[in-house]
Amino acid sequence: MIQREEPQTPDTRWRRTLYIMWLAEFVATSGISLVMPFLPLYVLDLGVDDPADAQRWAGFLIAANFISSALMAPVWGWLGDRYGRKKMVLRAIFGLSVAIGLMGFVRTPQQLLALRLLQGAVGGFVSASVALVASATPKKHLGYALGMLQTASTSGHVIGPLFGGLLADRFGYAQVFLITGATCVVAGIIVTLFVHEKFTPVAPEKRVGMRETFSMLLTLPALRATFGIMFITQIGLMTIQPILALFVQSLEQGSGGMLRTKVGLIFAMPGLASIVAAPLWGRRGDRVGHRHTLAIALLGAGILYLPHYLVRTAAQMMVIRFSVGLCTAGILPAAHSVVASAADPNRTAGALSLLSTARWLGSIAGPLMGGYLSAHFGIRPMFMITGALLLTSGLSAWHAAHRTAAKANEP
Numbered sequence: 001m002i003q004r005e006e007p008q009t010p011d012t013r014w015r016r017t018l019y020i021m022w023l024a025e026f027v028a029t030s031g032i033s034l035v036m037p038f039l040p041l042y043v044l045d046l047g048v049d050d051p052a053d054a055q056r057w058a059g060f061l062i063a064a065n066f067i068s069s070a071l072m073a074p075v076w077g078w079l080g081d082r083y084g085r086k087k088m089v090l091r092a093i094f095g096l097s098v099a100i101g102l103m104g105f106v107r108t109p110q111q112l113l114a115l116r117l118l119q120g121a122v123g124g125f126v127s128a129s130v131a132l133v134a135s136a137t138p139k140k141h142l143g144y145a146l147g148m149l150q151t152a153s154t155s156g157h158v159i160g161p162l163f164g165g166l167l168a169d170r171f172g173y174a175q176v177f178l179i180t181g182a183t184c185v186v187a188g189i190i191v192t193l194f195v196h197e198k199f200t201p202v203a204p205e206k207r208v209g210m211r212e213t214f215s216m217l218l219t220l221p222a223l224r225a226t227f228g229i230m231f232i233t234q235i236g237l238m239t240i241q242p243i244l245a246l247f248v249q250s251l252e253q254g255s256g257g258m259l260r261t262k263v264g265l266i267f268a269m270p271g272l273a274s275i276v277a278a279p280l281w282g283r284r285g286d287r288v289g290h291r292h293t294l295a296i297a298l299l300g301a302g303i304l305y306l307p308h309y310l311v312r313t314a315a316q317m318m319v320i321r322f323s324v325g326l327c328t329a330g331i332l333p334a335a336h337s338v339v340a341s342a343a344d345p346n347r348t349a350g351a352l353s354l355l356s357t358a359r360w361l362g363s364i365a366g367p368l369m370g371g372y373l374s375a376h377f378g379i380r381p382m383f384m385i386t387g388a389l390l391l392t393s394g395l396s397a398w399h400a401a402h403r404t405a406a407k408a409n410e411p
Helices: 010-032 036-045 051-083 085-105 109-122 125-136 139-171 173-194 210-219 221-239 244-251 259-288 290-310 314-328 331-342 345-377 380-408
Strands: none
Touching: 010 085, 010 125, 010 139, 010 173, 036 051, 036 109, 036 139, 036 173, 036 244, 036 259, 051 085, 051 109, 051 125, 051 244, 051 345, 085 109, 085 125, 085 173, 125 139, 125 331, 125 345, 139 173, 139 259, 139 331, 210 221, 210 345, 221 290, 221 331, 221 345, 221 380, 244 259, 244 314, 259 290, 259 314, 259 331, 290 314, 290 331, 290 380, 331 345, 345 380
């Protein structure tokens, strides 16, 4: 007997989109994180010998990606609302495959810097994926869906550094960049073949331009508050990004080889924690509110960053990075849910792209600040700065959540 395929209902359609995008995002982020955590160490292979210079170069390289991302994210978000989110996902992932693959052929830090700028300009895969899933998901399931999607990214950030460290120790960095480019192509093929977006273009008279997209920062209070919170948060999180691998190197001096593998394990810890925690944070947000959930996640992460100052071994670093990951897992899904719930459905991608811009701007300031300050004052104080910034964001989010609740209860 021939079985007929049952038609998809709206309820099954959004789940299918979520699960396929989960797979694609997992493949893509696994590839990207094969080598990105090791950029500061890669600088040493490109002829930068002085440790202070390496820290500054690491800050430039990590910030470069976000400079071009901050400029282009609103443009891609506007185009996504106008022409479809799937097209923006494909544009991002195939662009990343080219930019990252070419990094395997660089010979100087300047060449690597130029490709990092290109990577940021053509990228935005995760933001485009969030917009695609958010536009297909009923609002009552939004926290769960975005929490699940977060586990794809964080699972990739577990697998990527683990295998990236092993591959870099075995073959060197150049080959790992080429593998990364190939995995991005695989992710793009998955989306091309299996994601079917039901996109209805906005009627010409209802279309909004770039000016109207940016005006949402003034007209949408939830976006305005979350924009500021995520800007400060990202500065804090990215302050230590250029120096974390170099910090592990300082902990492991005289302890033997396999440095890159140990760095990979430490970078994987927050992602491993997030696999467990992100769906729980998402369901909590659906149940008690995303604003309150964002505040709790930020406060917990801020508190747990402070003990980094006392770490003396790589094993201790693995434990504390896992603990931090349990809290940071809730930050991004909650922030996305706050904005996506408040935005007009026809302008979801634009609103989320503005939130991404806040993160990119923070990701520019954070690495530059971390690279510069650590070169002058050492690495350990940077962890205290990160903790203080996250606590500041958490208190701001707590205040915003209670202010919103008070307005909702007004007669």
